Amino acid sequence: MELKDIIKPENLVYDKPRLMNDNPMHYCPGCSHGVVHKLIAEVVEEMGMEDKTIGISPVGCAVFAYNYIDIDWIEAAHGRAPAIATAVKRLNPSKMVFTYQGDGDLAAIGTAETIHAANRGENIVIIFINNAIYGMTGGQMAPTTLEGMVTSTCPYGRDVTINGYPLKISNLLAQLEGTCLVTRQSVQNPAAVRKAKKALRLAFENSMNKKGTSVVEFVSTCASGWKMSPEKANKWMEENMFPFYPLGDLKNV
Amino acid sequence: MAEEVKLMKGNEAIARAAIRYGADGYFGYPITPQSEVLETLMAEMPWKTTGMVVLQAESEVAAINMVYGGASTGKRVMTSSSSPGVSLKQEGISYLAGAELPCLIVNVMRGGPGLGTIQPSQADYFQTVKGGGHGDYRLIALAPSSVQEMADFVGLGFELAFKYRNPAIILADGIIGQMMEKVILPPFHPRQTEEEIREQCPWAAQGKPASRERNVVTSLELDPAKMEENNIRFQKKYKLIEENEVRYEEYQCEDAEYLLVAFGSSARICQKVVENARAEGLKLGLLRPITLWPFPSAAISRYVGQVKGILSVELNAGQMVEDVRLAVECKVKVEHFGRLGGIVFTPDEVLQALKDKFLRS
Numbered sequence: 368m369e370l371k372d373i374i375k376p377e378n379l380v381y382d383k384p385r386l387m388n389d390n391p392m393h394y395c396p397g398c399s400h401g402v403v404h405k406l407i408a409e410v411v412e413e414m415g416m417e418d419k420t421i422g423i424s425p426v427g428c429a430v431f432a433y434n435y436i437d438i439d440w441i442e443a444a445h446g447r448a449p450a451i452a453t454a455v456k457r458l459n460p461s462k463m464v465f466t467y468q469g470d471g472d473l474a475a476i477g478t479a480e481t482i483h484a485a486n487r488g489e490n491i492v493i494i495f496i497n498n499a500i501y502g503m504t505g506g507q508m509a510p511t512t513l514e515g516m517v518t519s520t521c522p523y524g525r526d527v528t529i530n531g532y533p534l535k536i537s538n539l540l541a542q543l544e545g546t547c548l549v550t551r552q553s554v555q556n557p558a559a560v561r562k563a564k565k566a567l568r569l570a571f572e573n574s575m576n577k578k579g580t581s582v583v584e585f586v587s588t589c590a591s592g593w594k595m596s597p598e599k600a601n602k603w604m605e606e607n608m609f610p611f612y613p614l615g616d617l618k619n620v
Numbered sequence: 621m622a623e624e625v626k627l628m629k630g631n632e633a634i635a636r637a638a639i640r641y642g643a644d645g646y647f648g649y650p651i652t653p654q655s656e657v658l659e660t661l662m663a664e665m666p667w668k669t670t671g672m673v674v675l676q677a678e679s680e681v682a683a684i685n686m687v688y689g690g691a692s693t694g695k696r697v698m699t700s701s702s703s704p705g706v707s708l709k710q711e712g713i714s715y716l717a718g719a720e721l722p723c724l725i726v727n728v729m730r731g732g733p734g735l736g737t738i739q740p741s742q743a744d745y746f747q748t749v750k751g752g753g754h755g756d757y758r759l760i761a762l763a764p765s766s767v768q769e770m771a772d773f774v775g776l777g778f779e780l781a782f783k784y785r786n787p788a789i790i791l792a793d794g795i796i797g798q799m800m801e802k803v804i805l806p807p808f809h810p811r812q813t814e815e816e817i818r819e820q821c822p823w824a825a826q827g828k829p830a831s832r833e834r835n836v837v838t839s840l841e842l843d844p845a846k847m848e849e850n851n852i853r854f855q856k857k858y859k860l861i862e863e864n865e866v867r868y869e870e871y872q873c874e875d876a877e878y879l880l881v882a883f884g885s886s887a888r889i890c891q892k893v894v895e896n897a898r899a900e901g902l903k904l905g906l907l908r909p910i911t912l913w914p915f916p917s918a919a920i921s922r923y924v925g926q927v928k929g930i931l932s933v934e935l936n937a938g939q940m941v942e943d944v945r946l947a948v949e950c951k952v953k954v955e956h957f958g959r960l961g962g963i964v965f966t967p968d969e970v971l972q973a974l975k976d977k978f979l980r981s
Binding site for chain 1: 645647673675677678679681682683685686687688689690692693695697711712715719825826827828829830834836839840
């Protein structure tokens, strides 16, 4: 007897999305990436857009996003995903196009590409993982690193007199005429995951309805980079990240 | 529509040829002396006729990445710029080469380094044929010496880029970009259909149907053994291009005792030098590399034993001369003559330089 014979459709309460393949993920335990990946797979699948979706993966921890979600992917140079997505969507308007970017990729090296793609109102979805640290390179300061937060390149805590202030780039993007949805979400508990999925679905629908650029920021954990247990990272995020990066819609038109 | 004969600038010819050769997209950023490419395309509004997308990007960096995006979906896409802008594109060019993406890049060179000048130069030869970006890669480099070739090489550039899945570059300069000449524009070629792209570019990211594995366009491979394999594959491709795609033109070389080697606008000036020299009884010939990479080394090496000296004439401090010397393996004396920083030599200056370097001793 196989698993599918035991689990009858009427008994099935939860299933992995078909678009998530069986490749073992390289993400650390407690990392938010895996959950966000799953949500993307679910939304694309539920919209029936599997064969029309093109993802642009970043440089950063999610560089290998293409290993896990079974759609066509383009791997971008660091920060350039919104420029790439611009051309992909303009040349292929019937396709559903999204970028998946971290805070360094989107809000430091790719600030210009992000702002200008959003300002042109490109019909794309920008998925923004903000964990306030460079995970892939080993925990350096990000543009979104909180004041006083310790990283390997601000080992005594971020000093705003030296490093400037943590950048609320979503607030900036919400000011632009080209964006139709800018929302800040998280995935640290089931309620947050459900909410985040709704936001993602709306973002993808906006892109197909030619409403302009949708930005979904995920305030996220980086247990390894923050040097905390997954559980503590979630708690730390709620206590420290959420006050500075409050969840909810910054813009929804 | 059929062929058309028009009088126009080289930059304009690039733009009009792009539409006629069925380009799907152009992404650029203004910079002198090539802004007419973007201006012409915007004025022509090809999105209303052929469906070609034209977009002014926020930077050269964004423009080359838009090219990367468009090329990743199998579309015929291009960008153009001038020297400082092409420096900004080098990151993207390396990624395009690494992901084996076909596309067309145009560099209408101006004097450098730095912000330099807006006058013509050929000082980006090294950048174009020796790398420019990081990693072991090659660009198929075409050097037009007329407005006609500006138009023709758009078609040829796309053809070679798709044949070999490799970026191609048109290396022009401010003279070719700005001068007006008669040009025969090609007839309109239709843009590729989605079905044609699927057939010709099975690697393209177009949305994954259930019938195939997902396509991932990337230059990344963390396993060094696999990355070496990728590089070996690139090198095999480059060798194939070197064997099959060398292009050059010879002018009055049959009985030449001295040879000029020059490309682009320098070659136009050198034609006059050859005529003037022959009027004085000096048997001079001109070899014009059309492909700067692959370089016509074999063609040049055939003059070993025939000519007494070779002068590499370039609007730079001596770049292509290194490849000319390598081609003849120092069996013939090879010298360089150039002007720098946007100054263009006269035929008299070139002929005098030839006499000074080879005939005085």
